[in-house]
Structure formats: C-alpha cells, structure tokens
Amino acid sequence: xxxxxxxxxxxxxxxxxxxxxxxxxxxxxxxxxxxxxxxxxxxxxxxxxxxxxxxxxxxxxxxxxxxxxxxxxxxxxxxxxxxxxxxxxxxxxxxxxxxxxxxxxxxxxxxxxxxxxxxxxxxxxxxxxxxxxxxxxxxxxxxxxxxxxxxxxxxxxxxxxxxxxxxxxxxxxxxxxxxxxxxxxxxxxxxxxxxxxxxxxxxxxxxxxxxxxxxxxxxxxxxxxxxxxxxxxxxxxxxxxxxxxxxxxxxxxxxxxxxxxxxxxxxxxxxxxxxxxxxxxxxxxxxxxxxxxxxxxxxxxxxxxxxxxxxxxxxxxxxxxxxxxxxxxxxxxxxxxxxxxxxxxxxxxxxxxxxxxxxxxxxxxxxxxxxxxxxxxxxxxxxxxxxxxxxxxxxxxxxxxxxxxxxxxxxxxxxxxxxxxxxxxxxxxxxxxxxxxxxxxx
Numbered sequence: 359x360x361x362x363x364x365x366x367x368x369x370x371x372x373x374x375x376x377x378x379x380x381x382x383x384x385x386x387x388x389x390x391x392x393x394x395x396x397x398x399x400x401x402x403x404x405x406x407x408x409x410x411x412x413x414x415x416x417x418x419x420x421x422x423x424x425x426x427x428x429x430x431x432x433x434x435x436x437x438x439x440x441x442x443x444x445x446x447x448x449x450x451x452x453x454x455x456x457x458x459x460x461x462x463x464x465x466x467x468x469x470x471x472x473x474x475x476x477x478x479x480x481x482x483x484x485x486x487x488x489x490x491x492x493x494x495x496x497x498x499x500x501x502x503x504x505x506x507x508x509x510x511x512x513x514x515x516x517x518x519x520x521x522x523x524x525x526x527x528x529x530x531x532x533x534x535x536x537x538x539x540x541x542x543x544x545x546x547x548x549x550x551x552x553x554x555x556x557x558x559x560x561x562x563x564x565x566x567x568x569x570x571x572x573x574x575x576x577x578x579x580x581x582x583x584x585x586x587x588x589x590x591x592x593x594x595x596x597x598x599x600x601x602x603x604x605x606x607x608x609x610x611x612x613x614x615x616x617x618x619x620x621x622x623x624x625x626x627x628x629x630x631x632x633x634x635x636x637x638x639x640x641x642x643x644x645x646x647x648x649x650x651x652x653x654x655x656x657x658x659x660x661x662x663x664x665x666x667x668x669x670x671x672x673x674x675x676x677x678x679x680x681x682x683x684x685x686x687x688x689x690x691x692x693x694x695x696x697x698x699x700x701x702x703x704x705x706x707x708x709x710x711x712x713x714x715x716x717x718x719x720x721x722x723x724x725x726x727x728x729x730x731x732x733x734x735x736x737x738x739x740x741x742x743x744x745x746x747x748x749x750x751x752x753x754x755x756x757x758x759x760x761x762x763x764x765x766x767x768x769x770x771x772x773x774x775x776x777x778x779x780x781x782x783x784x785x786x787x788x789x790x791x792x793x794x795x796x797x798x799x800x
Contacts, residue, residue: 370405370406370407370443371407371409371440371441371442371443371444372400372401372406372407372408372409372442372444372445372446373408373409373410373411373436373437373440373442373444373445373446373448374394374397374401374408374410374412374434374441374448375411375412375413375414375425375433375445375446375447375448376390376393376394376397376411376412376413376414376448376449377416377419377424377425377448378390378393378413378414378415379412379415379416381680389633389657389658389661390413391413392657392658392661393625393658394411394413394448395413396624396625396658397411397446397448397470397473398411398448399575400474400477401446401473401474402541403477403584404473404476404477404480405679406444406446409440409442410436410440410442414426414429419453421455422454422455422458422793423455423458423459423462423798424447424449424451424459425454425459425660430459430462430463433463434462434463434464436560437463437464437465438464439639442465443464443465443466443710444465444467444468444487445459445463445465445466445467445468446468446469446470446473447459447467447468447469447470448470449469449470450469450470450471450493450626450628451467451469453501453502454456456502470626470628471498471788472498473626474627474628474631475491475495475498475609475628475631475678478490478491478494478631479491479495480597481494485549486546486549486553487744489542489545489546489549490546490631491594492542493539493542493546494628494631495542496535496538496539498628499540500535500536502573503785509515535576552686565606565614565615565616565648565755565756566615566616566646566647566650566731566756566779567616567618567641567644567645568607568614568616568617568618568645568646568647568648568727569618569620569641569642569644569647569648569649570617570618570619570620570649570651571580571582571620571623571642571648571649571650571651571666571670571717572622572623572650572651572652572653572690572692573622573623573624573652573653573662573663573665573666574621574622574623574624574653575622576622576651576653576656576662576692576715577653577691577692577693577715578620578622578651578652579619580617580692580714580715581606581618581651581690581692581712581714582617583714584715584717584720584795585605585617585720585723585724586605586606586609586617603618603619604616604617604618604619604641605617607640609724609727609728609731610721610724610725611728611732612730613728613731614755615646615647615727615731618641618645620641620642623665623666623669624665625661625662625665627669629654638667640672642679643673643678643679643680645686646686646731646734646776647685647686647687647727647730647731648670648683648687648688649686649687649688649690649723650663650666650687650688650689650690651668651690651692652689652690652691652692653692653693653698653735654692654693654694654696654697654711655693655697656693660688670683686730686734688710688723688726688727688730689708689709689710690710690723691709691710691711691712691714692712692713692714693713693714693715694711694712694713694716694718695713695715695716695718710723710726712720724731729731731760732774734776734777735757735758735775736775736776736777736780736794736795737760737772737773737774737794737795738773738774738775738780738792738793738794738795739770739771739772739793739795740753740770740771740772740773740783740790740791740792740793741753741768741769741770741790742768742769742789742790742791743767743768743769743788743789743790744765744766744768744769745763745791746769746787746790748787749770749783749786749787749789749790750789752783752786753771753773753775753783756775756779757773757774757775757779758771758773758774758782759771759772760772760773772795780792780794
C-alpha cells in the first residue's frame, strides 16, 4: 500500500526547508526569511510547485539527519498529508544525511548544491556551459557513490581484504566517473584556449570591455538589453542567464565599448560550480570597467552586495582578477521603478540609480561610463612611423588624441590613454615609441 502511494505521488509538489543555526546569527548574517525566499525562488525556477516552506531553527546539528527528531516527525507528517514528492533542504547535506532524510520522509531529498546544479543543467546553452555543468555534476556525484550504491554494498562478501560485487561496482563507477572528469577537463581547457584566442582578438579591436556583474535576478540581462538593444533572455527568475554574451555599445562621447553579460552570483555557491565556472568569470578579469548591478528593491540588497564583493575578492586572491578591481567598479542600483516608499532606496552620490525596465537613469549611467574611462587616462607622447596606419587608427579609437604633428617619416602626437591600453599598444605595435607626459605642478 505504501509503495502504491509513493508511485502515485506527484513529483512536482515540493517543500522548502531552511535549517538555521541560532548560535551563528549575527548582524552580518543573511536574514532567515530572505534566505528562505531565495531558496523558494530557486526551487520554483525549475518547475516545482511549492506547497510548504519553513525555517527550522537548529540548537545543534545532528550528524545523522541535520534536523532534530521532532522536526523530522513533523515534516514527515506534512510530506504525507500534502502529497509532497520532493523536499528541498537549503543546506549542504552529507551523503549519509541525505539518505537518512529520504528514508525518514519517504520522498526524494535535494540539498542546496544539488538544486543549483539542476538549475544550471537545465539552463546551460553553449558548449562551454554544458561541459562546465556536467563536470560539476560528476564532481558532486563522485562524493555520493556510497549513497547511490547502498543496495549493492549489502551484497559484499568475503573476509579481510576480499570484497564482494557491491564494492567492485562502486570502484568501477568511480573509475568511469574519474575518466569522464579527466576528459571533460581536457575539453574545457580547449574551450578556454579558444576563449583566450577570442580575447586576444578583441584586444586588437580598440574597444574597452565593460562587464556586468551582480547577484542573480538583479536585472543584469534586462539592463544589458536596454543598453545595447539586444534580445538576451531576461526573465524574473534566478539564474536566467548562464552563458556570457557580448555586444557593442556606443557612449555619448562617441567612444565604443564592448558590454558583457555574465552569470549571476549567489551566496554559498557550490564549490563544484566555483571551480567549473572559472572560465565564465574570466570575462570579468578582462574588463576595463565592472558594473556591479544591485536589486535596489530587494530587502536583502546589502547582503547580496557583500556576497558579490566576497566572490570578486576571492578571485583577486586567486589571481583571476587584479587587486585594483574596486577602483574601476561602478555600483548600479537597479529597479528604481519599484522603490516607491522603500527604506532601501539609495541616495549615495557614488551610486547610479537606474530602472532597466523603464530606462530611467540610463543616460546618467552612460555618462558615468564615459567619465570613468576618461578619468583613468594618462597623457602620453607617441611617435610612430608614418606607415603604421593600423596603430594610428587604434589610437583614435581607444584614446583621446590631442595635438598631432605629421613629419616626413613619423607622426608625433599627444594622446590620453588608460594604463592598460598603454601596455596593449606597445605590445601590439612595438615599432612605436610611447612616453608618459608628467605634468609638474608649480
């Protein structure tokens, strides 16, 4: 009878549970209700119908089940009465905890890591994205083979070091997963090399790169579409964008930049995905300007900001991005159309307020981009052979050309260039001579 009920139970009905350690609460901690809403948003984004959600305070973590006995009994009753087929636990579960909870609740249990991996698996569209997601899935599965093969472990026989068929099956499965992981990493290395070649090609195109970063669902793709007129998939859901997209954007000064839309950040991103999506975040490392897009209408906007800054800081520690990234970051507070009466509305002069949906504040953002690009430039005297037409065009596109003197065999000109572009220029055109102009203040 129990088996027939299990079979008939709809798989789309779900419960979302947030285990919350009371003793870890602090002023900097994410509010439990906001974290629960985020977990519910993640769950709903893959088509599950949420019929129950709650926060379970934990006095102490139970190694076997994470939750307390009374909490499990209460949850099991709700699962049975509501016909729930999936329980999402917004925490990282060990294989044993996941197995014990599934046994106690008589339904499928998914932890935060498994949920995010499922979302990424459903959304990845490009070859690189698919490879990265599969690699992350395999890394996650490899640590859980004991749970997956418990029915074979019971068949184990022999004495001492002699194993039975269950042990053999686990080892065979680990070996197959290991071989697939090695193959995927080689394929990803090839993808990264290809992306590196594309970046080198873009360096020859004299356009600064502007990267959009921010917490998931902050409105990055909507802002990207508003700025460039593109039609990148933008939807009110978490992780709507997983694959980086790039488009040209013309600023008020006439200067052109390349705008890059990237995957959204999230708190406690699974370690498997941090490693697997390293190539996706390389676009941020190449950016001349970083636009940090925040959801100004979200009650947890400040905590989301700290999550993004924490990830960027870790990237700097790992050498993925230079330590000077804060100096070229512009904070963009999005969703200004939803601020009416909100206590979280920003008024800082350093923050650009916009509504990607209505276009409010977008001209101010474009002006700020121009301002930051100009501010980072330094005056240089450049002498180049008159035959270096490509170098001349490069300087007019990338820099701000002042005085120019055409001589018989050379061209001498004063140009304002960003430091990073000075390095690029000398690397691309070694026959040219560049000297910084130091202005003496009397």
